[in-house]
Amino acid sequence: MKYEFTYDERLGIELPVLHVEWDALTEAEQSRLLHDWERIRGRIPDRIMQLERSIVDKQNRLNGEDDFPASCRLNTEIAELASCITDLHLWFRADQDVSVKGHY
Template sequence: MKFEFVYDERLGIELPMLHEEWEALTVAEQAVLLNDWERIRGRIPDRIMQLEREIVDKQNRLNVEDDFPTSCRLNTQIAELASCITDLHLWFRADSRVSDKGHD
């Protein structure tokens, strides 16, 4: 197998993993990979919206939280969710070939 898609638990999507250089793939293999990636990539905006809803929920909880350790925990969780959104934006906007090669 020259490539596969591996589920990334943190981002909640499958990411492409090449086991060979892009140029070593046949045109047909490149087409399959790109077709599969476009299908996955199309779900990224929905995943981002889901994470944004989680952030809003945590921010609402943070607004009424009086316990400092709990506030710190919520802030950390919000920061991690925001980091995931940033990474998803990068995956969504990146050229497929560049993204695949850059994340082996």
């Protein structure tokens, strides 16, 4: 297998993994990979909205939290979710060819 898509638990989507250089793929393989990636890429906005809802929920909980360690934990969780959103934006905005070649 020259490439595959593996599920990234942190981001909640599958990401392309090339086992050979991009240029070693045939034109048909490149086309199939990009087609599959576009299908996955199309779900990124929904995943971002899901994470944003989680952030809002945690922020609301944080507003009423009096326990300092619990507040720190919520802040850490919010920061991690925000980091995931940033990474998803990068994957979403990357040019098709560049996103596959540039990350693997």
